[in-house]
Every structure is written in C-alpha cells, then in structure tokens.
Amino acid sequence: MITLEDIYAAEKRISTYLNPTPLLYSHLLEQKLNKKIWLKLESQLPTGSFKARPAFNNILMHEKEAKKHGVVAFSAGNFAQAVAYAANLLGLSATIVMRENTSPYKIQRTKNLGAEVVLCGNSYEERTETTLGIQKETGKILLEPYNSPETIAGDGTLGLELIKQLGKELDQCTILVPVSGGGLIAGIAFAVKTLNPTCQVIGIQPKANGSLAKSLQAGLCVNVGSFTTIADVLSLPQMGEQPFEIIKKWVDDVILVEEDEIKTATHYFLEQHKLVVEPSGAVPLAALLSDRVKAEKVICVISGGNINITW
C-alpha cells in the first residue's frame, strides 16, 4: 500500500516536468448553484489530462530500465497520450496497445506524440494478452494505468496541490472525482483525507458503468460486464484491486449520472464556461447539475479535455 511519503516523492519527481494545474474558482457556477465551486483543471496538463502525473511518476521510478528497454502500456486514450509524451520528452521508446474501437482522433494524437501504436481486439482479455506479449518479447517496462502504487502515488499529487492551493478553505470541502480504474480517486482520497480529515471525497461514474457502487456494496472488485457510455474513458468494467483497497477505506460516497446529464454538463462547459472538457471530465458537473451534491463547498476534478470538436 502507498504512504504519504510516496506521494510527496512522486510530487518531487514529476515537478521537473509538470506544473501544478490551475484551480479555477467558478463564479458562473456559484451564481447558478449557490455553492462555492472550484474546478481543478487537469485539462491544462500536457496531453490534456491528469494522466501525465502517473505517466511521469511511473517512468521516472524505473528510469534506468526504461531508458534501456523502452516502455509499453495499454490505454483507452488519455494514458496512451501521456505515456507517449513523457517517453518522448525523456528520450525513450514507447509502445501503446489500444483497442480497435478507440477513436481515430486519440490514436492519431498518440502517434503524433511519437509512440508506436499496436491495435488489439476490443475485449479486456485481448488487450491484456497483447500487452503482456509485447512486454515478454521486447523486455519493455509495463506501465500500469491504474493498478499500481506508482500510478496511485502519481495521481495523489493532485491531492497535495489542493492542500496547498486552498489552505484552510479546503476544510469541509467535498471533492468530486470521475472513476474508472480507480487510481485517481484512490490517490486523491488518500492524500487529501490523511492531511485534512474534514474533507469528503465522492466518486462519480456513468450509470452505465456503476462498477464502484457495486464493488463497494460487495466489498470486492465486481466486473460489471460490457457497456457503452459517452464518457468513453470511464468504460472499464472492473476497477483495479490496488486502488479499490484504498477506496474502500477512504472514499465517502458514489454518485451515478445519466448519459443525458453527462452531455448537458459537457455542453455547459463548452457553451457557457468556455472550457473544453471531455464527457468523462464533466461527470462531476453532471452530478452537481442534477442536484445530487448536498455540500456547500465543492471541488470538481476536471480530469481531461480530449474531445474532438469543430467550429
């Protein structure tokens, strides 16, 4: 299991390459919802999502080996781009395994960042098999997108930034975090609630997914089977065992949001708030707009901004 020291070490490690992300106070949403609302803009990180945090922490923790053999990772899109970016900056080779049904936009962006993309079948099993095959054949270091201490510690650096950015104002805040594999919410909940136990952390998922609610109910990681959602990077049917152990202890609640609510929230960001937020990053706002968040002070973790838009 991770410790606070692991997260501080990750923060120090990645600070050469990544800057803290802006915490934007939303006067617009305050006026609309009569709450204090901050937006933690992970979309401002290189490659447009929080995944740059775990990508750099993972690679830097295994830098010597990674420089020798390169790295391999599987990803629905955002981790892929972050690994490709970090590997390129650190001067090492990256292979990314992506499902055939990944959006061409995300595949192209990953290639543009200098990574080799290997497409595989659409099932979880095919993806794992292809990835492990490449790892065995090439000796490349496997980077876990959510199920490893390196990743959870990297994700947890977001929590340390909130502690610094809000100070006393963080007391009694509720933090809304999109959940798929569980690494992000595990890192944030552990870091923030260890340092400020007055905070609440709530996981948000599309109703079509619901793996977090079902797993918390069952007390173990439930596989919810295949489904589709507009929040495409929140589409893992099963959370990681390692983040789940932390989540069980530290996460306070789960809110499930409808597809329509996710669309409305994404549109609101584009139309009214003038921010590009992907549907998966808009689920905290979907929960807020549907009036299911009772807290008076809320932080929305805007996990990413990678959507294909035209004008």
Next chain:
Amino acid sequence: MITLEDIYAAEKRISTYLNPTPLLYSHLLEQKLNKKIWLKLESQLPTGSFKARPAFNNILMHEKEAKKHGVVAFSAGNFAQAVAYAANLLGLSATIVMRENTSPYKIQRTKNLGAEVVLCGNSYEERTETTLGIQKETGKILLEPYNSPETIAGDGTLGLELIKQLGKELDQCTILVPVSGGGLIAGIAFAVKTLNPTCQVIGIQPKANGSLAKSLQAGLCVNVGSFTTIADVLSLPQMGEQPFEIIKKWVDDVILVEEDEIKTATHYFLEQHKLVVEPSGAVPLAALLSDRVKAEKVICVISGGNINITW
C-alpha cells in the same frame, strides 16, 4: 478625456456584479515559444466576453434614467449579449440593434438573455439610423459599444486587474490586445501605462481590417471600407474617435495577422490548450505563433469565447 479616477470609479461600480477574470499562466505556450505568457481570460465573464465591463459601467452610470426608459445598443454580438445580461440583472428593458448578417447563434443568445432584438441592414449607416430612430422614439438610453468615456473606463478596469494580479512581474510586459472599435485597447493602454510605464501595449487586427495601422499612419480615424474576416467581432471599418485619441498617445505598435493564422490560433486554443476562444480573441496568439512578437514577457488579452462549436 478619461482619467485614472474614472477607471477606479468604474472598477468600484462594476465590482458588485463582476469578478476579476483569471490570469492563466500558460506553461504550454512557454514551452512552445520560450517566453513567459499569460492569458487574461475575459471569456470567463458572464456572456463570455470583456463587454460585460463596459455594459455594466454604462448602465450603472445612467442607472436612474435607464431604469425609467430602458436602454438601446447596437452590436455585432458580444456587446449585445453583455447589455442584455446586465439589463436583465438590473431589471430594465434592453433593445439591441443587430445586422441581418449577424450569426443566428449570437442573435439567439441575445434573445435568450431577455433582450428585444431589432435587425437592420448590413451597412454601418443603416445600423446607426435604426439605433438613433429607436432612441428618439422610445427615450431609451443609448449605450456606446466603444466610442464613449463610460465604455473606455469600463474597458480600462481590465488594466487595473493586471496591475494587481502581476505586481512587479508586470514590469517590461507586452500586452497584446485585439482591436476593432478601439475602446478596449484605449482603456487598457491608458490604465496600465499610466501606472506602469515599463509596459508596452500592441494592438492586433486581422490584415483584412487594418484600420488601426492606417489610422495611426494618417493621424486620424480612417474608414477602410467593407471587408470580411473570420474574426467577426473585429470587423468595424472605422475606429471610434474617442478611443483613437488615447490610442495615438499610448499604444506602441500594431501587428496585422492573416486569416489562416487566426484559424490556427483558434484551433490551438481548442485542441491543445482546451480553452474556447473566439477567433477575434485568438488574434494575440496568432501574432505570437507567427513570431512577430519580440518581447520576453507577454500578456494575451483573450477578449471573448463566443463561437458555435460542436463535438
């Protein structure tokens, strides 16, 4: 002519209704262009552009009369929305005169904010005639979008915010400002350079427009005739006489940007920076990307974010 006191008074007046806009440090652009670059996000104001500043200052300076008779304004879109919003919030009636060729998106947004929209012919003369006709008939207070001290003082509040937000770091900064009627750059240049003479202020226009460069050359407001540009709110053929008097004295330089450069900059904001910026608000970045800004420390005034996007 305006004084610093007018701008401080405007700041106090509008502060009940508007919050200072975020000044976002762009690590992304620093990495790309090897300069310190800040983005002044006027897109975060209600109705998505800087125009909320002069709209509130104008109405509040004539509040008693405006409450009695209502207000009338002409606008290509952003001032329209801002006046509609302010009038609605202050509980008075607003009529907005817009050209028939204004985008249906902007017309609809203005109506949604509760204003009455009157369409007129596409020439400058037809617009003026229609507006003055309504003023005469109804007694409504005419709000000038750029050619009045009330408006320039309202626009100047942006400059006061930069002084506070950057402190000593503002020394030697170059501020890039989109120019159409000239109110915004006049207000900013006057406020900032009076308080910090080490700053430079540069006006940015589409090459298709060029009214600022030609007027500075001629020493008087030149009408450049009709033209089209993707930066649709920078399409006035002639600047206002009042802002021009200030501009002549305080503005350091002009940069003209090509249509392609404006498109690239707008795309960059959407794709890479995850910010919704209208083409007119992206002209400072267009100037930067085309390598025509020599300064080491640059502030881009992102004047608005009102574009119709889909995803």
